[in-house]
Amino acid sequence: MSAEDRLQGYVGRVRRILEDAGAEIGDEIEVRVGEKTYRGILIARYELADPDHVVLKLPSGYNIGIRMTGDISVRRIAKARKPGFTPPPRPEAKPGLPKVTIVSTGGTIASRIDYRTGGVKPALNAEDLLSIVPELSEIAELDSEILFSMFSEDMTPGLWNQMAERVHRLIESGVDGVVIAHGTDTMGYSSAALSFALQKPPIPIVFVGAQRSSDRPSSDAATNLIAAVRVAGHAPFAEVCLTMHAWHSDDVIAVHRGTRVRKLHTSSRDAFRSVNHEPIAYVVGGEIKVNTEGLNPRGGDGYRFRPGFSEKAALVKFYPGMGPEIFEVLAERGIRGIIVEGSGLGHVANRLIPTLKRLIEEGIFIGMASQCIWGRVNMRVYQTGRDLLRIGVVSLDDMLAETAYVKLSWCLAQTDDLDEVRRLMLTPIAGEVGARSLPTRAEGVVA
DSSP, X not given: OOHHHHTTTOOHHHHHHHHHTTOOTTOEEEEEETTEEEEEXXXXXXXXXXXXXXXXXXXXXXXXXEEOOSSXXXXXXXXXXXXXXXXXXXXXXXXXXXXXXXXXOOSGGGEEEETTTTEEEEOOOHHHHHHTOGGGGGTOEEEEEESOOSOGGGOOHHXXXXXXXXXXXXXXXXXXXXXXXXXXXXXXXHHHHHHHHEESXXXXXXXXXXXXXXXXXXXXXXXXXXXXXXXXXXXXXXXXXXXXXXXXXXXXXXXXXXXXXEEOOSSOTTOEEESSSOOSEEEETTEXXXXXXXXXXXXXXXXXXXXXXXXXXXXXXXXXXXXXXXHHHHHHTTOOEEEEEEBTTXXXXXXXXXXXXXXXXXXXXXXXXXXXXXXXXXXXXXXXXXXXXXXXXXEOTTOOHHHHHHHHHHHHHHXXXXXXXXXXXXXXXXXXXXXXXXXXXXXXXXX
């Protein structure tokens, strides 16, 4: 164990006292503060909390913080078992079940509490996920692997391509479904990416994450994972989709289309919602309830593997007072396409129009999405929108801005021809453009 890990989270004077006593995390120690004596297991603590405290686990099981001021002493009593996570044995799979592979990329669903920071860190591998959720052995014959071990904010278009390549190989190997454990912050981007790279797949490809790590009592990791494996192994449809809590209760898990889903809350378990589209299905009481017609069927024909994502796409949000410099800098750095999150029906300030016109003339694609959550772009209503259309800005209808950025990254990797990029951006590929806008729904779900 490294010197830092021996006293994880302890700093300054208190750390020096513990070091002088020869104490390490997990040791049984005695702490005397004035006339009071405390005996227990020294446990790791939150590094950014008040530095003058020691945290002990008492024989009763309770944790206490002891303020280390005044007349104090520490004595190491015994070397105890260090705290750690040991998963139970993996349950044996039952014969005749569909074959599902869980591909772990990291994130909260594969994380545990980090006492150094008080946050979470990647700790559980895919095998751990299987072993701590024994219910999975009743649903599918499972295999697992780690593709990445990272938080999703570090995801890149190049990594989307690696993810798509791996899933394609799994499809070719004959599995019945793939589950991708992913951090929630950019999971909507990744689900859109695989929707374009793996078109009309023969099996379900199911993204799943968790808002709360698996060692917390309120964790949604197990319920989300169980639902994802059920969809991957048993759903009658074969879509790139995303499964997360439909609302605060564990009763209903929503299945969202990969190009139509957005994270709309920082921490709630029902953070993900389908936008301008209903969830394609729900998992209720272990049963998959299909909620949308016209889904790509399991085992259907027409699968196309079209990998490739370009780093030369950008997503820019318009704001009041915005100047043209942002667009000029992007062009100078070689960006070949920009998605603009315009206001309302798809507008930007008139002062930006000359710069956008020049960039389009120089061969840079400019697409317009709305920064509104629901509804669609309609640039023919007001003069500003018509002026933008006139210079060649492409209206992207009700496509989510995040999905539009991912699709543009994909398009730019498919062709260097700007007209072909325009054509592909306006061609529905994976349900990213809807025929009509749906009214917004009240909070809560009726499955």
